[in-house]
Amino acid sequence: MLNVKVKAGAVRLFIPVPYVILSIGISIISSGLVNRLINKWVKESIKEKEQTFTMPPLNKQELKSIVSELKKHKGLGLVNVKAKDGTEVVIKL
Secondary structure (H helix, E strand, O other): OEEEEEEEOOEEEEEEEOHHHHHHHHHHHOOHHHHHHHHHHHHHHOHHHOOOOOOOOOOHHHHHHHHHHHOOOOOOEEEEEEOOOOOEEEEEO
16 A cells, blocks of 8 residues: 655645555556647647657556565655655655
């Protein structure tokens, strides 16, 4: 289970993300339709800047193998960020 903790002033959020939900998210993000939509939105937003960027397609099998490897390291801290204003974000396995 992926645990996301966010502290911003008086607000504290704890969001547990099961690996099943993470796998479903990987399947959605790595789909061809989402990739085409992201590239379309990026082209529209940078049209006036004369820059080009295309998001490369994501390999679903590689992402799922990364998640399965991360499952073996419970308690590992992936993100631990503290801002000057007291906002904290912590993501642990």
